[in-house]
Amino acid sequence: MDALVPVALGARSRSAFPGELSRPAQPPAYAGELPGFDPSTAPDTPFELFTEWLLKALSAGVQEPHAMTLATADASGDPTARVLILKDVSPEGWQFASDANSLKGRELAARPYAALAFYWAPLARQVRVRGPVVRETPELCAADYLTRGAGARAEALLGRQSQPLADLAERDAQVEASLMRIKSEPDLVAPGWTLYSVRPESVEFWQGDKQRRHTWLVYLSSPDGWTKQMLWP
Numbered sequence: 386m387d388a389l390v391p392v393a394l395g396a397r398s399r400s401a402f403p404g405e406l407s408r409p410a411q412p413p414a415y416a417g418e419l420p421g422f423d424p425s426t427a428p429d430t431p432f433e434l435f436t437e438w439l440l441k442a443l444s445a446g447v448q449e450p451h452a453m454t455l456a457t458a459d460a461s462g463d464p465t466a467r468v469l470i471l472k473d474v475s476p477e478g479w480q481f482a483s484d485a486n487s488l489k490g491r492e493l494a495a496r497p498y499a500a501l502a503f504y505w506a507p508l509a510r511q512v513r514v515r516g517p518v519v520r521e522t523p524e525l526c527a528a529d530y531l532t533r534g535a536g537a538r539a540e541a542l543l544g545r546q547s548q549p550l551a552d553l554a555e556r557d558a559q560v561e562a563s564l565m566r567i568k569s570e571p572d573l574v575a576p577g578w579t580l581y582s583v584r585p586e587s588v589e590f591w592q593g594d595k596q597r598r599h600t601w602l603v604y605l606s607s608p609d610g611w612t613k614q615m616l617w618p
Contacts, residue, residue, distance in 0.1 A: 415595050419509050422592035424602040430611050431588035431604040432476055435512060438590070439474075442505040454502040455481060460495040471501075472529060478582035479514050480521070482529050485577040487546035493518050499583055509593025516586040516606075520579055530578040539563035542575045591618070 420441065428434050442450035451471040458464045465488060472480040479501055483489050493499065501514040520526075530538060540546075542563045550556055567573060585606060592600040599618035604611050 415509050415593060422600045424615055427602060427613060432474060434590060435474060438510060442508060445507055447505045447507055450505060456500040457489050457492040458496050459492050465492060478584045480580060480582050482580045484541060484544055484546045485579045486544055490579060501583060511591040513589040514583055514585050516584045518581050518583050521582055526578055526580045527574045529580045530574050535564060535567055539567055541578055544575060544577045
């Protein structure tokens, strides 16, 4: 897994870039103290280790540590990625939600497999999750929808995510009308709202190191449970 290094956009250095372009200078790879990671002490399942790392990111002040990149692909294999919020994690999988008619929803209907990536820069930690995706029950989908704020429910109720938009005034007018509908029908649920779970086949944990001695551990699912394997960084 490649180390992610922030780029200082303001600094400039000599480069072979043509014209007036030049390559931005890079600061030291990591700032501050980094946590250690001993794979020999890792728990038996990736769910336990992920929860431990997520709570560590939260206590370290990482902004939105539950934000993740979701990568999907269409029937032809062309990929799409976007950042969204993790809803829950358990032995059943990593959960996120979206409209079934959105681009991601259509891609998952055609190719129900996805990858997730979490990156907590202050800790130099990454987690990658890959596996098939399943739709949760209508009851769980409805429960998730009803936990959302009024604005989020109003927009989702329109069911127009990823569709062309003429102008912002059209958006505002339709969302306002949707808000009024929600106020009059507080238990209304968007018919396309779907809670998805990634059932992990592999979960990778990567800990960066200032001396480039990174640590990479992968959990692999099997009929007998989980196996752990270290990888060269």
